[in-house]
Amino acid sequence: MPTRAAVYEAGADLEPFQVLAGEHALLRLQLTRALDAARANPLGSTARRALAALYDGFRLHQRREDLVLVPACERLFGGRDGAASVLRDEHAAIRRAFTAALAKPVGLGSLSVPALHELHGLLEAHFVREERVLFPMMTAHLARREAADLARRLRATRLA
Ligand SMILES: [Fe+2]
Numbered sequence: 330m331p332t333r334a335a336v337y338e339a340g341a342d343l344e345p346f347q348v349l350a351g352e353h354a355l356l357r358l359q360l361t362r363a364l365d366a367a368r369a370n371p372l373g374s375t376a377r378r379a380l381a382a383l384y385d386g387f388r389l390h391q392r393r394e395d396l397v398l399v400p401a402c403e404r405l406f407g408g409r410d411g412a413a414s415v416l417r418d419e420h421a422a423i424r425r426a427f428t429a430a431l432a433k434p435v436g437l438g439s440l441s442v443p444a445l446h447e448l449h450g451l452l453e454a455h456f457v458r459e460e461r462v463l464f465p466m467m468t469a470h471l472a473r474r475e476a477a478d479l480a481r482r483l484r485a486t487r488l489a
């Protein structure tokens with residue numbers, strides 16, 4: 330499995346939306362691992378570790394989008410409503426689904442497979458909407474220099 334650092338190393342010359350789609354691919358893989366491990370043994374540490382790794386990756390991805398993508402979306406498509414507001418609402422719903430899935434401390438108790446399924450449904454629908462609608466729409470509206478700046482700022486954003 331590629332590491333997060335490797336994804337960004339490889340993404341040094343990519344367009345901003347290729348960078349984000351690459352992160353989606355990594356997060357999908359991590360969620361599949363967490364689900365498989367939870368189905369095999371919801372009490373096991375493997376499932377907890379897989380979910381914790383997914384959550385770390387998700388927090389960074391969402392922070393990059395919240396700090397860089399959402400403001401760019403507001404600037405391109407106007408105001409705080411519309412596409413940016415859908416993004417913000419979906420991010421909030423996914424955060425709530427993570428909170429439900431992570432309700433028990435790592436290493437204790439059983440992972441909820443239904444909570445992980447709920448998370449999977451929300452994440453997948455959100456990723457598909459970004460990849461098929463939002464990213465192409467933004468690509469069409471961004472000048473080449475703006476796209477390069479967006480990619481640079483996405484990669485520079487780290488967890489607080
Ligand atoms: Fe997102």
Ligand SMILES: [Fe+2]
Nearest residue numbers: 349394456459
């Ligand atoms: Fe995303």
